[in-house]
Amino acid sequence: MTTLDKSTAAPRMTASERGQFSLRTIFQGLTGRPMPLVGTLIVTFFIALALFGPQIAPFRFDEIIRGAARQPPSSTYWFGTDHLGRDVFSRVVWGAREIITIPLITTFLCVTLGATIGMFIGYVGGWVDEIVARLLDSLLAIPALVLAMVMLGTIGPSVAGIIIVIVLLYTPIVARVVRSATLNLRAAGYIEAAKLRGENIAYILFREILPGVLPALAVEAALRFSYAIFLTASLGFLGLGVQPPSPDWGRMVNEARSTFSLTPWALWFPAAAIGLLIIGVNLLSDGLRRVFRREGQLV
Template identity: 40%
Template sequence: MTELVKNTGELPVAAIQDEAVSPWKEAWQTFQKNKLALVGLGIVIFFIIVAAIAPLIAPYSFREQVLADRLLPPSAEHWFGTDDFGRDIFSRVVYGARISLWVGFFSVMASMLIGTFLGIVAGFYGRWVDSLISRVFDILLAFPSILLAIAIVAILGPSLQNALIAIAIINIPNFGRLVRSKVLSVKQEEYIMAARAVGMKDSRILFRHIMPNSITPIIVQATLAIATAIIEAAALGFLGLGAQAPTPEWGRMLADSKNYLTQAPWTLFFPGMAIMLTVLGFNLMGDGLRDALDPKMKT
C-alpha cells in the first residue's frame, strides 16, 4: 500500500516537472532546430568577433596610404587587394565591421527604447494620448524611410553620428506601433482587469504584467531592424551623408570605389559582400527568433 501511494504520489510530480519547461528554454530548443537560423547566428557571431579583435587581425592601419600600391589585386600581401589610395581593403573591411555593427546596434537600441515607451503609453492610456502619438507615427511612416533619413541628415549635417540619429528616428514608428498593438491586446486580459480591480498602480501593471508579455515581438523586431539599419547606414554613406573619409564604413567604401568597377572590381566586391553577409545573418537569425518565440508559428 505504501509503495502504491508513493508511486501514485510521484507520477504527478514527474509529469509536472516535464511540463514545467521554461518558455525561453523551449524557444531555444525550437531555434536550434532551425538550421538557417543557426547559420545566421553563426554569421552574426563571426562579425561581432571580427569587430572586437579588429586591431589584432588587421595587418595594416585602415588609414595607411601607399600610393605606389594603389589598385593592386588580391594577393598574399593584400588579401582583398588595395584601393585607389593604396590602402589595404581587408584591414578597412575588418574595421568597417565595428562601425556598421555600432550604428546598427545603437540606432536600433535608441529607436527601440523610445518607440517602446511611446507605444506602451499610447496603448495603455488610449484616448487623446493614443491619437496624438499615433498621428506622429503616421506622419513619420508617410515618408519613405531612406528619404526621411536623407532629409534629417541634410538638416543636421553629414556625419556618422547624425546618420545614427536619423536611422534611430525613422525606426521609432515600427517599434511604437508594434508595442501599441500588443498592449491593446494584453490590457484586455482578465488578469489585467483583476489587477486594476484590486487597486494596483498603473506603473506596476505596466512593468510587471504588460512589459513582460510584450517583450517577445520587440526582440524579433530589433533583430530584423539591425539588418535594416546597417543597409540604411551604408546607403547614407554611399550618398556621402554618413561616415566621412577616411572612416572605413562599408557604404563609404563603395562610394569611393564606384569609379573603378571595371578596372578594380575587388574594391567594391569585398565591402559589398560584407554588407550582404551581415544583413543576411541578422535576417536569418530574426526569422528563426520569430519562429521560436511566436506561438502562432509553432506547430
C-alpha cells in the same frame, strides 16, 4: 470535500514547456536548425570582427601602401587594394566596428523608446492613442532615405546625427508593433485585476504587459537591427555616413564605383560584407520568430 487537493492536474513543466522563453531556449532555437544556425554564425563572426578588427587586420584602415595601388586580391592583399593603395581587407575589417555599433545603439534606443511609447498608448487608449498613433503613422509615410538625407544635410553628417535620424525613423515602427501587441493584452483579466488593486501605470506597463509583448519586441528588434545596418550603409554610400577617413562599407562601395573598371574588388568585398551581415541578421531574426511561435507566443 476536503480531498480536492488530490487534483494535482498538470505536472511541473520546464520553462519552455510552459511557453516561456529563457536564454537557454532561445539559444537552442537559434542553433538547433540549419538556417538560424547559419545566421547566428554569421552575426557572431561579424561581432568578432568588430571587437578584434584592429588585431586581425594586417594594415591600418588609412594606411596607403606605397606602390601597391589597384592590386588585385592576392596572398598579401586578400581583397586587393583600392585606387589609393589601401588594403581593402583591412578596411572591411576595421569598418565592421561602425556598421555594428551604430545599428546596435540605434536599435537599443528604438526598442526602449518604441516599447515605452507603444505600451503607453496601447494601454491608455482613447484620444491619447488616437493622436499619438496617427502622428507615428504620418512619420512612417515619409520615405526613410529622403528624410534621413534632408536631416543629415541640415545638421551635417556625424555619428550622433546618424543615430538620431535612425532612431527617429524606426521608433514609430517599433512603437506600432508594441502597441498592437499591447492591445491584445489590455483587456486581459490579469491586467484588470492589477487595476483593481490600484497598481500605478508604470507597474502595469513594465511588470504586467512588458513580459507579454517581449517576444514580439525581440523579433522586431532583430529586424530593426538589420534595417539599421542597411540604412547606415546606404547613408555611407550617399556620403552622409561616417566621415572619411573612417572606413565605412557604404562609402567604400561609393568610392570604388568610380574606379570599378580598374578595381572591381574594391567594390565587391564591402558590398558582399553588407549583404552577408544583413542576410545573417535576417536569418537570426527568423529563427527568433520561430522560437517564439513554437512556444505559443503571439508574434
